[in-house]
Amino acid sequence: MSATAFGWLVLIFPLAGTILIGLGSRRWSGRTAGFIGTGAIALSFASSIGAFVVLLGEPTDARQLTSTAWDYATSVGLDIQLGILVDPLSVVMCLVVSGVSTLIHLYSTAYMVSDEGYTRFFAYLNFFVFSMLLLVLAGNFVLLVVGWAFVGFASYALISFWYRRTTATAAGMKAFVINVIGDIGLVLAAFLIFRELGAFDYLTVFEEAPGHFEPNDGTIVAICLLLLVGAFAKSAQLPLHTWLPDAMEGPTPVSALIHAATMVTAGVYLIARAHPLFELAPTAADIAAFIGLATLLVAATIALVVTDLKRIIAYSTMSQIGYMVVAVSIGAYTAGIFHLMTHAFFKALLFMAAGSIIGAMAGNQNIDRMSGFRRAMPFTSFTLIVGALALAGFPLMSGFFSKDEIMVFAAERGGMYWIFAIGGYVAAFMTAFYAFRIGFRVVTGDPCPEAKELEQGHLAHGEHLNPATGEKEDTDVGFPGAEHHIAERAPGMRIAMGVLAVLSIIAGVIQLPGITAGMEHFLEGTFEDSELFHIVPSDESAYLGLLVGAILSIAGIGLAYMAYVARPGMTARLRSRMGGVHDFLQHKWYFDEAIDFLVYRPVIRVGQFCNNVIERVVVDGIVTATVGAIREVGLLVRGAQSGFVRAYALLVLGGFAALALYFLVVSS
Amino acid sequence: MAVEWYLVLSALLFATGAAGVLLRRSPLVVLLCLELMLNAGNLALLAFARSTGTQDGHVFALVVMVVAACEVVVGLGLIVAMFRRRLPLNVDEFRGLKG
Numbered sequence: 001m002s003a004t005a006f007g008w009l010v011l012i013f014p015l016a017g018t019i020l021i022g023l024g025s026r027r028w029s030g031r032t033a034g035f036i037g038t039g040a041i042a043l044s045f046a047s048s049i050g051a052f053v054v055l056l057g058e059p060t061d062a063r064q065l066t067s068t069a070w071d072y073a074t075s076v077g078l079d080i081q082l083g084i085l086v087d088p089l090s091v092v093m094c095l096v097v098s099g100v101s102t103l104i105h106l107y108s109t110a111y112m113v114s115d116e117g118y119t120r121f122f123a124y125l126n127f128f129v130f131s132m133l134l135l136v137l138a139g140n141f142v143l144l145v146v147g148w149a150f151v152g153f154a155s156y157a158l159i160s161f162w163y164r165r166t167t168a169t170a171a172g173m174k175a176f177v178i179n180v181i182g183d184i185g186l187v188l189a190a191f192l193i194f195r196e197l198g199a200f201d202y203l204t205v206f207e208e209a210p211g212h213f214e215p216n217d218g219t220i221v222a223i224c225l226l227l228l229v230g231a232f233a234k235s236a237q238l239p240l241h242t243w244l245p246d247a248m249e250g251p252t253p254v255s256a257l258i259h260a261a262t263m264v265t266a267g268v269y270l271i272a273r274a275h276p277l278f279e280l281a282p283t284a285a286d287i288a289a290f291i292g293l294a295t296l297l298v299a300a301t302i303a304l305v306v307t308d309l310k311r312i313i314a315y316s317t318m319s320q321i322g323y324m325v326v327a328v329s330i331g332a333y334t335a336g337i338f339h340l341m342t343h344a345f346f347k348a349l350l351f352m353a354a355g356s357i358i359g360a361m362a363g364n365q366n367i368d369r370m371s372g373f374r375r376a377m378p379f380t381s382f383t384l385i386v387g388a389l390a391l392a393g394f395p396l397m398s399g400f401f402s403k404d405e406i407m408v409f410a411a412e413r414g415g416m417y418w419i420f421a422i423g424g425y426v427a428a429f430m431t432a433f434y435a436f437r438i439g440f441r442v443v444t445g446d447p448c449p450e451a452k453e454l455e456q457g458h459l460a461h462g463e464h465l466n467p468a469t470g471e472k473e474d475t476d477v478g479f480p481g482a483e484h485h486i487a488e489r490a491p492g493m494r495i496a497m498g499v500l501a502v503l504s505i506i507a508g509v510i511q512l513p514g515i516t517a518g519m520e521h522f523l524e525g526t527f528e529d530s531e532l533f534h535i536v537p538s539d540e541s542a543y544l545g546l547l548v549g550a551i552l553s554i555a556g557i558g559l560a561y562m563a564y565v566a567r568p569g570m571t572a573r574l575r576s577r578m579g580g581v582h583d584f585l586q587h588k589w590y591f592d593e594a595i596d597f598l599v600y601r602p603v604i605r606v607g608q609f610c611n612n613v614i615e616r617v618v619v620d621g622i623v624t625a626t627v628g629a630i631r632e633v634g635l636l637v638r639g640a641q642s643g644f645v646r647a648y649a650l651l652v653l654g655g656f657a658a659l660a661l662y663f664l665v666v667s668s
Numbered sequence: 669m670a671v672e673w674y675l676v677l678s679a680l681l682f683a684t685g686a687a688g689v690l691l692r693r694s695p696l697v698v699l700l701c702l703e704l705m706l707n708a709g710n711l712a713l714l715a716f717a718r719s720t721g722t723q724d725g726h727v728f729a730l731v732v733m734v735v736a737a738c739e740v741v742v743g744l745g746l747i748v749a750m751f752r753r754r755l756p757l758n759v760d761e762f763r764g765l766k767g
Contacts, residue, residue, distance in 0.1 A: 641765060641766055642763075642766060643762075643763030643764065643765045644760065644763065645760070645762060646689070646690055646691075646693075646759060646760065648765075649689050649690055650690055653686055653689075
């Protein structure tokens with residue numbers, strides 16, 4: 001079979017799964033939907049492997065294959081095809097998306113089993129995977145926009161999955177609105193591309209763009225900046241990031257799949273996909289890199305102080321995506337996509353472990369209340385530590401190789417790009433610290449009451465309280481269901497976490513500096529025309545970078561050990577001494593407040609002005625004046641209306657007689 | 669015969685009808701007078717048609733007759749309805765159009 005045939009199969013399985021689960025949702029009980037959903041995604045993953053193997057058999061310059069199912073829209077000068085592009089970049093994305101999705105589906109079959117919305121959940125989740133695969137396989141900008149909007153909807157539906165929870169519905173709307181801002185940017189970029197080049201097709205656009213635009217031409221910079229609006233909204237980069245922490249209101253598997261491993265990396269994929277355009281607009285690429293760096297640092301500082309377990313991981317996700325955005329913007333495509341892959345593994349793992357711990361805590365997500373789970377939940381504790389080590393970039397873990405490669409590349413480009421190397425290493429230190437803030441808080445110390453109970457073999461079942469507001473939950477619709485589930489007691493969860501733990505440890509081997517360069521060789525099919533792609537740091541600088549990374553990572557973990565294990569009072573003292581900074585970080589750099597002040601309030605003001613002045617005075621004024629004028633004229637002529645029928649008849653006759661007389665006089 | 673005689677007859681008929689419409693108060697008589705006016709018009713049309721030898725007047729007169737028939741149907745229906753409701757059969761008392 002050809003690679004494109006496998007590409008279509010990758011799309012068909014999740015779509016079929018969605019439709020099947022959606023149609024059968026009323027009839028099936030138990031775990032049927034979960035098995036269908038997991039099976040569909042597993043088949044999709046198998047097809048991705050098929051496409052991968054076929055592509056490996058092709059020579060490097062013949063690894064970009066397109067296939068068209070039918071013409072989507074044909075009009076004067078416009079020819080949009082429902083076509084896919086199967087090339088190394090999209091195949092890597094397909095492998096990551098469908099692979100991680102399979103494991104998360106498997107995890108969900110156990111985690112969500114007592115939820116009344118179990119079937120609905122899997123229908124949404126399959127739809128999400130379909131949309132995401134459509135996004136990465138799309139062969140033109142129109143289909144990309146379609147996939148882009150679909151994942152936005154899937155994200156909305158899954159964040160608001162527990163729709164009786166007001167905070168969850170509000171978070172869903174916030175995510176949707178911000179994503180729509182991104183959609184608008186993307187659509188406008190597509191229009192501009194079409195206006196300039198007359199095509200939507202990736203390969204045509206990328207081929208013609210260098211001949212059409214001067215480097216740093218105003219139009220190409222505008223196109224790239226509009227693409228960036230889309231990318232940043234989807235990937236939660238400053239200042240469009242505020243929806244991501246709130247999105248943690250959704251079920252934990254959703255956080256793991258959509259808001260850590262796959263959807264939020266769509267922006268990174270977009271920049272990598274559109275790299276021929278970004279290389280023509282270095283200004284836009286530099287802006288993207290600086291915003292990525294800012295996000296990286298801001299999110300890492302917030303992750304130091306937030307106390308909600310899932311929100312710490314969410315800020316960590318933002319921060320790690322910042323790394324990827326920096327990477328693909330400065331031209332380190334291999335490193336960016338490589339980090340995207342390893343991040344998908346260890347971040348999904350961290351979320352799964354967090355879900356298991358939240359299960360043991362009966363829904364409570366505050367890490368201040370967690371401690372000492374190492375005996376009660378040995379497996380979860382182990383996977384959590386593995387995830388944290390990979391996130392912290394501990395030597396020889398997957399995150400170690402992928403993260404450092406970005407900084408080494410930045411240093412290799414030199415000049416201004418040193419900022420990204422230095423900033424990246426600063427953030428790497430903070431990352432190690434907050435990763436083990438979670439690790440040490442949850443795993444070590446005296447067992448908290450829930451952990452003690454669990455050691456006796458009893459899983460805590462507290463009241464169902466909203467983790468964000470502490471209010472009592474309406475449990476009529478499912479969540480949190482009758483029982484909680486932890487990995488120690490659910491084989492499905494354990495398998496998924498085990499596989500991801502192994503991948504988090506060993507995934508680095510495919511791209512070891514100087515030894516293997518599997519990712520780089522494979523991706524060459526997509527990036528062979530790029531000059532930046534062929535900048536490869538020397539082995540010496542790569543090893544030096546790894547050494548710096550290792551030192552910073554161990555130092556960060558050591559500091560976390562001091563703060564949370566050796567001298568537990570240290571953080572409290574620090575907090576009392578630097579109350580201002582702590583407050584500032586606790587309020588997440590006041591981004592929500594700033595958006596409220598800069599966008600929300602002015603819009604409301606303008607709305608009130610329109611209501612009070614334009615509507616009440618101008619529009620109503622015009623209407624009232626018109627009515628008044630007509631009434632006045634009416635009063636003047638009403639006297640003629642006597643209601644006396646014979647008088648009307650006389651007027652008609654008299655009028656005609658007068659007319660006839662007039663014509664007689666005129667004609668004679 | 670010259671066309672003038674027909675026109676004089678037509679004018680007399682029209683004047684009679686118009687006077688009836690203006691002076692009589694019974695809706696039934698008003699309706700009859702309206703018919704008289706229409707037929708006066710028809711007579712003039714036919715006279716001219718005959719004198720010029722064209723068909724246009726004939727066709728137009730036929731159309732007027734159809735309209736007149738329709739008008740009688742509606743008008744008589746209205747008068748019968750008024751009678752049934754015991755409304756006064758006097759056009760001067762229907763003054764709902766007064767402004």
